[in-house]
């Protein structure tokens with residue numbers, strides 16, 4: 001039964017937080033490689049997520065529901081958690097957002113279950129930072145990106161332009177680099193042209209003040225945790 005506080009929390013979750021979410025999930029297909037086209041989280045909103053705002057109890061329910069939705073398979077590439085070679089038995093949950101670059105808003109939609117590779121592919125910006133710090137190897141970085149680009153290609157989808165930019169930026173600082181620009185990145189570079197629209201929207205968001213960015217969760221807006229770009233650099237590069 002739980003305390004009044006817990007029951008109230010569940011009520012709020014069912015009726016407010018999840019409002020409209022089920023409809024979006026109904027429309028989702030499996031597997032859906034287009035999840036790998038998820039845009040990167042804008043820097044001002046790094047460190048801010050529904051899981052940290054609503055709390056662990058909500059997040060546990062939200063992510064277990066995502067894991068179970070398609071029988072404990074990665075929603076992007078379809079691999080079952082026990083068949084995934086790189087980190088067997090483990091799925092990650094990822095929060096999906098709709099980006100409004102024009103107004104500087106990132107709107108929470110729902111969560112999906114992802115294998116470790118697909119998840120890191122989406123978080124290619126964070127991966128590039130970890131590479132720079134020496135926390136992951138160049139080979140690992142390239143493997144993850146390669147895998148994601150292949151999944152997208154098989155689904156006849158364009159390459160993720162953010163992942164490509166992360167690759168190109170990493171190329172310039174990777175010391176133990178063993179690959180010259182591989183074939184897939186060459187192809188992806190060409191398709192930058194196809195992604196011009198997204199890229200343009202993304203560039204336009206540069207006009208939005210750092211402090212004006214908002215995470216939108218159930219209609220409520222949340223301000224950046226890192227108040228300036230300098231704070232961000234201090235936090236992530238130290």
Ligand SMILES: [Zn+2]
Pocket residue numbers: 074075076077078079114115116117118119
């Ligand atoms: Zn996957």
Ligand SMILES: [Zn+2]
Pocket residue numbers: 093094095119122123
């Ligand atoms: Zn994620």
